[in-house]
Amino acid sequence: MAPTGKDGRGRRRDVAVIGVGMTRFGELWDRSFRDLMTEAGAKAIDDAGISGDDIDAVYLGSMSAGRFIGQEHIAPLMIDSAGLSDRHIPATRVEAACASGGVAFKEAVTSVAAGVNDIIVVGGVEKMTDISGDDATETLATAADQEWEGFFGANFPGLYAMMARRHMHEYGTTREQMAEVAVKNHANACLNPHAQFKKKLTVEQVLNSTMVAEPLTLMDCSPISDGAAAVVICPLERAHEFTRNKVRVAGIGHATDTLALHNRRDICTMDAVVAASSRAYSQAGIGPCDVDFAEVHDCFTITEILAIEDLGFFKKGQGGNATADGITARDGQIPINVSGGLKGKGHPVGSSGIAQIIELALQLRGDAGKRQVADARYGLAHNVGGSGATAVVSILEGSQ
Amino acid sequence: MSAPGYWREIPQRYNLLASRCGVCGDVDFPPRVMCQKCRRESIGRMERVGLSGRGNIVTYSILHTGMPAFSDQKPYVIAIIETEEGPRLTAQIVDCRHDDVKIGANVKSVFRKVNEDGKEGIISYGYKFTLVKE
Amino acid sequence: MNNASGIVSYGYNVPRYRIRAEEIARVWGADGKRISKGLNVIEKSVPGIDEDTATISVEAARMALKRRGIDGKRVGAIFVGSESHPYAVKPTGTIVGEAICASPEFYCADLEFACKAGTAAMQIVHSMVMSGMIEYGLAIGADTSQAAPGDTLEYTASAGGAAFIFGKEGVIANLNTTASFTTDTPDFWRREGAHYPSHGGRFTGEPAYFKHTQGAARMLMEKIGTTPSDYDYAVFHQPNGKFPLEVGRMLGFEKKQLDTGLLSPLIGNTYSGASPLGLCAILDEAKEGQRIFMTSYGSGAGSDAFDFTVTGEIGKVDRKKTLREMIADCERVDYAIYSKMREKLRRD
Structure with missing residues (x-):
């Protein structure tokens, strides 16, 4: 059905989730922020059956990389870590505290629905255990x-x-x-x-x-955890090009x-x-x-x-x-x-x-x-x- | 807490200074520059009023693992307080037996040290609340 | 008498935590019962982790203003006397001024004269009111004094403070006369940067406390021709529960004149708050026409003596809740909790 309602204004296309990938969640002492993002993104791309060359845009949800690992400007970092810097893909970091991932997903879906982009990788990441429990409490x-x-x-x-x-x-x-x-x-x-x-x-x-x-x-x-997760979305009408595993938003x-x-x-x-x-x-x-x-x-x-x-x-x-x-x-x-x-x-x-x-x-x-x-x-x-x-x-x- | 950031909030933190909309009379704490109901109509018509510091407990919790700056006070009581003028705020309840803290209990504000920026930085003072004994 | 000035209102604050002298003695292997009896101090007040001289001063000042309905804007001077100002550099008085809405038009500076800085503040604002510089002046004596662990001072060094509003209108106690006796006597001191004070042991007694307290008291009585029997109440600086009784006896006061203002057995030595708090306890029960004698003592050394007469205005003050009731509402802590509260535990 054609989406309507407040958030549906201007949505012209149905959107599908065509690939998913995530790391294990937990205290991942040996894994860095970059490792986590790359693993989740690569798994999602693989699951979707697309190539890095197909990606039109990336959205990344993260609450407080700045305080957790002292790193801001993480959207290009994700592209760089994935080895896609020479593709110059537009990448956007989204912050909405613990809803950063959810809001990143919504922004990505909106972009595809609006016809601005076709294939988007949208991820969420947090590396929380590099700082002390007290610092994590304060950051949260x-x-x-x-x-x-x-x-x-x-x-x-x-x-x-x-x-x-x-x-x-x-x-x-x-x-x-x-x-x-x-x-x-x-x-x-x-x-x-x-x-x-x-x-x-x-x-x-x-x-x-x-x-x-x-x-x-x-x-x-x-708990306090490390981990990353990513999904690939595209217009519903193109989903069959990549997968039979499509799920409609x-x-x-x-x-x-x-x-x-x-x-x-x-x-x-x-x-x-x-x-x-x-x-x-x-x-x-x-x-x-x-x-x-x-x-x-x-x-x-x-x-x-x-x-x-x-x-x-x-x-x-x-x-x-x-x-x-x-x-x-x-x-x-x-x-x-x-x-x-x-x-x-x-x-x-x-x-x-x-x-x-x-x-x-x-x-x-x-x-x-x-x-x-x-x-x-x-x-x-x-x-x-x-x-x-x-x-x-x-x-x-x-x-x- | 930076010195300018602390200094800017002194009237609110020391004296519970609130705002009252000159149009509808609604009271907001901390003060707003614009009333939520009257919006732009209220700009320039927001008056400053002090809250009495009396109110009652809407809900509370006793924190056993609290904010690091409060660790020497563990376990400590945090509550949402409805002031008698209406606005609600979050504050510590101090100088009480924890068993006496109840939803609906009457409280009044006291002036306390809230935080300090290490042993060499700014000391932040502000409001906390105590139970009113009947 | 249009240049007469006196106390228009008063307020006080004593933190609710207590540690018993016997509990302190237990930790240091001393005979607690004997020490407690010798000092005539059962327990002392301990400030909470979130209390300091500024918070005690603000609470006392707000009480003083509130009970006479005085707007903070009318307070033209604030002098806070303490040996434990929260900042080495940055006034306590400005915090008080902002918290009672006196800012920005008021005269202000912090005072330090060991345990008599509060009474020095009273003399200053009294003079400013008399001279017509200000309508109301706020004088505060407050401390959260520290004593080195195991030092004799630890049995008594406590926390509390009193605030007095001086003015010409609505005076509840006329300040008739004041006199000061000051010499350079190093009986007790704390160097810049030192956490705990040092003292001269028994040297703090006869040549220090007793000489100066008697000196100022006699100076004042000679000046106006009074004798101890002219007073209904007397209060002296109370570093413990013994010295004020002794000095009172030496001067010719009877114990019953001293009992009301003697708080140190219950709260220890509140330093700059000590004799001012005693005065508050007296004002809590004093009646029109009664006369009060007060003498503070500050190491270093000096004493300020005061002669007050209670007026009929005292009846207009809300005195339903008393200082002694505030003191009675307390919670005892052991030495371990006390050490944490007073930040005696090393963590670096």
Whole structure:
């Protein structure tokens, strides 16, 4: 269908994902930023069956290469590392905190849809372990309001813990329900060869792990990770030239909200997610009940609960119950984070949005191996920046 | 924290200076140059007002691994506070038993050292909050 | 009496953490009970990690302004006396001025005279009010004093401060007379760059504290022809709980005149805040017509003596909450936490 809606203005062509590639996520001590980007990009190009010479443009999502590895100007670096500098390919770096990957994908899709470019490689990358844990905490905190949150001592676990506390207060969500998110996502990650964690968890282990920001423990938090991910997109009408594995981009919504959590209309609702998903559903011409599975931004367990409510899968306040009831399990009604999510798979922040797109593509192509969900037509990716100041919701449709 | 960056925010950080729209009367903290409702109509009509420093806790967390600059205070309490004038802000709750921190608890602002740029740099002062004893 | 000046309002701040003298003695292998009894200090106040002389000064100043509804803009001078200003170079007074909205039109400088810098600030703003230079002046004595680990001073060096607004209108305590007794006596000092002070041990007693405190007290009483029995209350600098009682006895004051203002058994030696806080405790209960005698002492050395008369205006001051209540609301810490709070642990 012809895309419509706020983000669809001016879109003339349908867009397809024709190739995907990613590195393993984790503490990759022996791999550099350049190694990671090159590996993911080469795999995606290979998967798409194209050559470097076919690439019209590159988009690269990265939150804070400047602070994590002291390197800015990374878009040309990606081209250079891939050995394509003599092609003089236009390359653009996109930053939207942890939604950098998702926004890079949206910008790339917009460019192809608008007819500006045909074949785009869009990647996401973060090398987070070259600096100390304290420095990483401070770097991540720059995605919150530095002047009015970070300055006063709030970090990301703290901000999400405050959402969790309020959600518990308003809706009776329990610590155990939040822990179930981690248990489920770790179980899923065990089936994902690229995941950082291959270790099952129990609710007790989550509850009894080190307290980070009450009520969240260490096992409620996604880890600090290295990794890169890339996809190749092209106009849907040209996809057959390269692959039979095409997946259509049915809709993308992108929205923003106040940078500081305290200025939001409701602490327990990410209005940016509501707006972005409404735009994406409208473009795709579907509703939440048509979505067969989703990859959501579970940077903390509470974030997944908020996500599945704000995306319309469950009523506000029901996310915790739904999780505990197994509705979001791999074999549930609406599998959430079959890849393991950010929690189990790892969260190299700029890469996460692209890794979600990869999971949707693999599932919709039937290439997800042991974690394959059955009979899926629509998959949804939900990528959040900061405490919800940026949200990107992408809906992909399989062709099988 | 750079000296100019700190200096620029002194009125807000020391005295909770907010803005009030001269058109609709909405109060914003930190002050805005333009009202979110009245937008351009409000330019040049934003007045400065001080918040009383009284409010209540909307939500909170006790941080056991906090921002590096606050590590000597661990575990410390961070809260979103709704001021009695309306605007919300994020601040530490200090001088309290952690068990006494509750959603809805009344708080008032105090003047504290928030941060320092090492032992040789600028000391940043600003607001924190304490529980109001009934 | 249009050039009369006095205290229009007062405010105070004492950090809520305490460490007991016995706990300090335990760490250094000393007889805690004997030391505690000998010094007449049960415990001392400890500033939180986020408290310093500037924060204590601001809180005390804001309390003083608020309880009389005085707009900070009317404060024409701010003098903060302390031996622990947060910056070696950069005034504490400017932080206070900005935090009470006095900026930019006010006279300001920081003072240092060991434990009597706060009373020196009172003399300065009092003079400025009398001369008509300013309408209101703010004098603050505050400290977060440091003592070397294991030093005798560690049992007492504490934190707190008091702020006084001087003016001509709405005076609650007239400052009748003040006198100072000053010599060059090196009983206690801290060199530039040194973290902890040094002192002359027993030399800080007879030729220093006692000589100067008695000198200023006698000078003032001779000047105006009063005797100890003319006063309802007396407060002396209180480096511990023993010296002020002793000097009071030497001068002829009775213990009951000293009890109200004697805070050091509960909070230790707040240095520049010590006698000013004692004065606050007295003002918390004083009635119209009562007379207060105060003498500070600062090492180096000097003493400032004051004679106040409480006026009927005291009834207009909100005194529902008292300094003693603030002191009672405290939390005890052990030596390990105290060491962290006072940044005594080496980390480089």
